[in-house]
Amino acid sequence: MTSVQAKVDDRRRAPASQVGARRRALTIAGLILGVGIAILLSLSFGSRTVSMAEILEGLTSWAQGRTPAEIGAIAVQERIPRTVLAIIAGAALAVSGALMQAITRNPIADPGILGVNTGAALAVVCGIAFFGITSPYQYLWLALGGAILTAIFVYNVGSVGPGGSTPIKLALAGAATTAALSSLVSAVLLPRTAAMDTFRFWQVGGVGGADWGTMAVIAPLLVAGTLVAFICAPALNALALGDDVAVGLGVRIGRTRLLAAVAGVVLCAAVTAVAGPIAFVGLMVPHVMRMLVGPDQRWILPLSALGGAVLLTLADTIGRLIGYPGETEAGIVTAFVGAPVLIIIARRSRIKGL
């Protein structure tokens, strides 16, 4: 190759990569701004709407560890834990969805659609009903176990036969499993009024019941899962080219898949354990990010985390507004926003793969 031609190639490549870089920078800036705005909105709206001054007062007094005098500032303090939970739960769910989509090369892989949430729910219900479990710390491990088993089951049923896991097979396997498991959940719960009381607050996903203790328990899992996800990102890029090419590029595909899958399931199971089943965050956010910054997992994964945080925090705030004076769980809001996105994905002609 002559140096002239190399220069021509460089010139041809340069503008495109510059556009890509500018676009990425804009996206990152927009998402960070979005997180800030979402936090502000989440702190200010609710059954009592507060002013900017009250938010400041609430935050400063919270930082100093004292109880503020005004009721508005107290309301702000009450909203701090749920805002934090919405941010970390949204981020974890979105990263989990991005990982699952990357591993399965299937555009509709999402913890909710794969039935992972219902699997976690059944495990938790059995724990409450048969073993008298009440502490969230024990829920967590049950939810984790149930989620992992369900994910493995659904993925295997959905990838039987030639062509591997097509979106339609995966969606049907997930829907059937969800139907069976939720019937079992009802069957376990109906005879036990006490268990029903404990569980019904958990059944619809939401961040209203946030408290620092349970968040502290899942925090290490979330951090570990996210780190593994980011470390796997380059290998996942290679995986997107097909197994043969990935092996040729020196990626250990079995280990990468396993690590990324464990990280993805742990992330969504940990969130499900504290916040209940929240669907469609993991489906929507990675798709939007892929549209904005292209198919590079090294960008998709961190940006999905930001996008998921914005989405779930806003969904929680919207839920508080439309449910006024009570509140509507964030899981209901995300399902309502998410289904149209699923339809758009299904309508795209090249549905078979990413």
Add this chain to the structure above:
Amino acid sequence: MTTHTAMPDLAARTTLVRAGRIRRSRRRVIVIVILAVAVLALISAEIMLGKTIYPVSDVLAVMRGESVPGASFTVGTLRFPRALIGALAGLAFGAAGTTFQTMLRNPLASPDVIGISAGASAAAVVCLVVLRWSGTATMFVALIAGVATAAAIYLAARGGESTGGRLILIGIGIGAMLDAVVSFAIQRAAQWDVAVAMRWLTGSLNGSRWESVLPLGIAVAVLLPLLVLLSRELRALELGDAAATSLGVRVDHVRVLLILAAVALTCFATATTGPIAFVAFLAGPIVSRLVGHGSSLTIPAALMGACLVLTADLIGQFAFDTRFPVGVITGILGAPYLLYLLIRTSRRGGSS
């Protein structure tokens, strides 16, 4: 010479074909009779069994309008409407399910899998639980919502090549969205009433009353015969639009009628009992095993639907210490079959 050898051959073949036809139609009639007897037996069981078991004479006396102490209330007010609504809803779900499955040539395309029941259920729960409307008004709103859902799914899935798989995928998405509406409505209801919630989440015959028998009965009495009348055209449609047209079927006309009738049956039944899981989906494939290919499945599938609902309700009432709503039982029994069907279709190569 050729005619000499061909003639007996042809005659033999004709008798063979005729014998096959007769055998198949006899098999179909036998299946229908057995299923009809089973439905009647299940209805009687549903009426007689319970905490107190009433003998046939008491039940007959109640039916004649005589007042029998105890039995008049239990049988006349509680069990009779329950049995009738169970049977009617089963007929409606079964007939509607097999119509969709045959028309779309896909066993997975039943109204409960592709989200039409969810549409009717969401409308019904909003009207009954949130707005506190009457039963009849609710029926019509549920009907409109079901038709609108079906139209939305159809429009969203139109265009492009493989409509079948896409229709199901979109249906599942719309179903998830409408289920969110149901959860929302149940939460907004004044108190979190477990019975009401279970009814709209999984379908239940608890709280069946005489008032709801009549609208559902009229709907089944009008729409089921319509589907049966159109069953010949439906079988022609299964061969593809071109073949159906050449057989003299007005394809678009018939298709719209079939969809409307099937959606309406689903909606009326759902507005009465809630979305009883998987009955519409299961009835068709089960009877097609019993009856075999090549004959209309509408009547046997409707009867099978009624058998499924009534059997599941009896299991739910008596098999365990707790009374489970019928939808929980059909959900637990039906979902594994869906998974099995999915695995079998995938093994043979692609379900989309």
